[in-house]
Amino acid sequence: MEDNGKACFHCGTSCKGTDIVYDNKNFCCTGCKTVYSILAGNGLENYYDMEAAPGMRPGEYHSKYDFLDNRDISGKLLEFHDGPVHVARLYIPGIHCSSCIWILENLKKLHKGIRESQVDFPKKSIRVTYDSDTVSLKEIVLLLVSIGYEPNINLQNLESVPEPENSSLLYKLGIAGFAFGNVMLLSFPEYFEVEEFWLEQYKPFFRWLMFALSLPAVFYAAGDYFISSYKSIRSGLLNIDVPIALGIAVMFFRSLADITFGYGPGFFDSLTGLIFFMTIGRYLQQRTYDFLSFERDYKSYFPVAVTRVSGEREEAVQVNEIVKGDRFLVRNEELIPVDGKLLKGNALIDYSFVTGEAEPVEKQQGEKLFAGGRQLSGLLEIEALGSVSQSYLTRLWSDSAFGEKKEDRYSTLTNTVSRYFTPIVLGIAFLSLAYWLYRGYTDVAFNAFTAVLIIACPCALALSAPFALGNLVRIFGRKKFYLKNASVIERLAKTDTIIFDKTGTITTGNSAAITYEGDILNPEEEDMLKSTLRNSSHPLSRQLYTILHSNGILTPDIFQEYQGEGIEATYTEKQIRIGSAGFTGNKSPDVPRKTSVHISTDNHYRGRFTFGNAYREGMLFLFEKLSRTYHLAILSGDNESERPYLEQLLPPGIQMLFNRKPKDKLNYVRQCRDRGARVMMVGDGLNDAGALQQSDVGVVIAEDTNAFSPACDAILDASRFRDIPQFIDISRKGIRVLKISFVLSFLYNIAGLSFAVSGRLSPVIAAILMPLSSVTIVVFVTVLTNFISRNLK
Known part of the structure; x- marks a missing residue:
């Protein structure tokens, strides 16, 4: 190999002293050649198209693992x-x-x-x-x-993934402060020209001492800016750290040239001051972010409920109250919230949310069940093997397995602005430098160049969206409206069509008057009825289950739930069906304005339970408020007996569609979106899963059942049902706050640049103003989002 100055094709390291060529490419070692051959042999050559020499040199591992x-x-x-x-x-x-x-x-x-x-x-x-x-x-x-990506496996901390260390920022702040303080002290004689102390022969010594003190500040405290800029340039992009790193480098080498050739003392005081104040700014931003802590805050309110069993008593509790040893129930189609051991029931678990595998898995009594699985075959009784992990449930909720990722346009807007912002700032900086050098003002030229690079940092712009929207996520969580992520707020603000499910959504499951009409059920049939209802998580099943009495709980041999139709169970040789009239074989009409659940045993129709619909408190206010601005619709799987009453009760113009199966609801939402509507679907999270996922914003109304629905974007506590218009209104105002913060960020940069290009703004003052502007924007959006949410009780 004649040219030993070539770089390794894989990792970029110099190939000096080696002679390894493979596929007409140079490699620094056999390991890098092996990695390349593995990637090329498996059709992954595109890895090298993303950036030059992107790989890392593989280490020696032998028997390490x-x-x-x-x-x-x-x-x-x-x-x-x-x-x-x-x-x-x-x-x-x-x-x-x-x-x-x-x-x-x-x-x-x-x-x-x-x-x-x-x-x-x-x-x-x-x-x-x-x-x-x-x-x-x-x-x-x-x-x-x-392939060069060695995992860090710490056997002393296997329970969680190590978080990147942030304490180094404090060390950098200390180093930068030490350097700045001492350089300023040594610069005083230069400022005041105290000849008695600062004799001519000592000037070079103290200037080189200032240079030495600046080295740890430049290469350690400010090192992150250079590393980030280097990686950014290698990847073909210019991030927001590039102008800052360039400004620091220009000041450093200009100062070095000054003291080397005797032009003057340089700018080491301004340089170390710049790094010190920027490090303070980064620290303050991080502390402010941690203080608001909207991400951890909303996770702590995550509203998953579970039925805990104590003897013969059943109670609905928040899932984070479950501890090791507790017994709890998981009904058909519910999610297992915590790792546990199966005590009772026929377990057929769908782990596709965890593994991506669609094939359900059968489990026997005594076997371990993992959090994240969904039960597909009736009721399970499980003993908790530990407490629930909120972060794990949140990770499941956000997993791509639950459907398409919905847009986060404001995040994209911020990234787009930042992408074009940096080249524009660099252009202005170099034009300022060229202008003042042409005019013969060298000091002013470099001051203007550096100040432009520092003052125009778009940190304030980048922080606007996460703090404005993130603070609203936190506020909504405290008011029992739990959002999957901050981008849901933007989609809420753009909503123009709202679709409601009926049963379990606009009707309440707590105060309905239930009557029975038909043949009297014998004790065995009563036991079968209650035991079958116990397996289901449908709102009507839960209502009916709470009022029935039985002599004992039975375990079904076969249990099947048919979405939109009903449930079927078999006990030894007895069979029971519970659901719609058609599902149970009844041909007589339902009671007008009443919802009915029909019963048949062994294919013989027995009777029906009739529910006097009790609509949620505030429903009339909610529809009157929304009908002024939005197109409204009600989709229901029930018959049309309720239509005349609802048409009389609700404002005119609300579309009502009955006898709609889950697939019909999904298709209706899809048709609305195809027409250009921005759809918000409000449902119970069971039969509405497809429609919730297809909508722009899917909201589940939660009462006392397991409300965890991965298909939705938000979970609303039933007690806040009437506040839906207020949540949407606050979302709209929140987007206005975000836009105002964008405008303020631009105005700040325009004002700062006008001073910087004129040479009237020193780099140190720019370094103080830059983090100050970021913190100001954060405080501004936080105060305003709190203000617009003040009326949420």
Whole structure:
């Protein structure tokens, strides 16, 4: 190899002293060549199209990971395991760019035993779903090592993924403050020209001492700006750190040139002051963000309820009240909220929310059931093996397995503005530099150049959206309206069509008058009826279950729930059906303005329970308020007997569609969206799952059942039903606050740039104003979002 100055095609390291060429490409070591051959052999050459030399040099591992052969140890790294399907989460500190994400999410192309891999970039972790019959966890770890992404496995802390360390910011603040204080002290004689102290022969010594003191500030305290800028430029993008790093570099080398050639003392005081104040700004921003803590705040209000069993008593409790050893019920179609051991029931668990596998799994009594599975075959009684993890449930709620990701336009707007912002700022800075150099004002030129780069940092712009929308998420959570993420607020604000389910949504499940008409049920049939209803989580089933008496609870041999029609169960040789008239074989008409649940046993119709619909408090106010602004519709699976009453009760113009099955509801929502409508669907989360997912905003009304519905975007406590118009109105005002904060950010930058290009703004003052503007914007949006939400009681 004649040219030893070439860089490694894989990792970018110099190939000096090596002679490794493969596929007409140079490599610094056999490891990098092996990684390239693995990627190229599996059709993953696109990895190198994203940026030049994106890889990392693979380390030597030999027998380092032999401990993973021990099942007890490797099992602690597993997030889930059932038969051959295993899910592990690994912390990989080397994740740093889009190329890393791309290659790590294509691991299944490198080994057929890997089913799926998902990267959590902020936490630098990867979640791998694999087939343990084909590949072991050790083999996956060694594969990661071989391609340059060695996991950090800390056996003392296997329960959680290590979080990136933030304490280094305090150390950097201390170093920057020390450097700034001492450089300023040494600069005083220069300021005041005290010849008695600052003799001519000592000037070079003290100037070089200031240079030495500035080194840790520039290369350690400000190091993150250079690293971020370098990675940004390598990836072909210019992030917001590029102008800051360039400004620091210009001041440093200009000062070095001044003291080297005797032009003057340089700008080490301004340079260290700049770094010190910017570090203070970063620290204040981080502290402010942590103080508001809207993400952790809304997770702490996550409203999943579960039925806890104490002897013969059943009570609905918040899921975070479940502790190890508690017994709780999971009904048909409900989600298992916490790892547990199966005590009773026929378990047929759908783990697709966890693993992506659609095939349900049968479990026997005594076996372990994992959180995140959905029961498909009746009632289960489970003993909790630990307390619930709110972050785990939140991760499930946000998982892509639950449907398409809905747009986050304001996040995109911020990124777009930042992408074009940096080149514009660089252009203004260089034009200012050229103008003042042309005029012969060298000092003014470099001051203007540096001040422009610092003052125009778009941090305030970037912080506007997360703080404005995030604070509203926190406020809504405190008022029992729980949003999946901040982007839901934007979609709420754009809503123009609102569709309501009827049963369990605009009707309440607590105060309905229930009467029975038909043949008297014998004790055995009563037991079958109550036991069957106990398995179902439908609102009507829960209402009916609470008023029935029986001699004992039975366990069905077969249980099946048919969405929109009813439920069927078999006990030994006896069969019972509960549901609509057609489902149970009744041909007589239902009572007008009444909802009915029909019963048949052994294919013989027995009678019906009639529910006097009790509509939610505030329903009339809600529809009158919304009808002034929005197109409203009611979709119901019930018959049309309630139509005349609702038409008389509610404002005119509300579309009402009855006898609608779940698929019909989904198709109606889709048709509305195809016409350009922005649809908000309000349902009970059961038969409405498809419609909720298809809508722009899907809201579930929660009472005392397991309200966790991955298909929805928000969960509203039933007690806040009448406040829906207010939540939408606050969302609209919140978007206005966000737009105002964008305008203020631009005005700040325009004003700051006008002073900076004129040379009248020193870099140190710019460094003080930059974080001050960011904190001001954060305080502004926080105060205003709190103000517009003040009327929420």
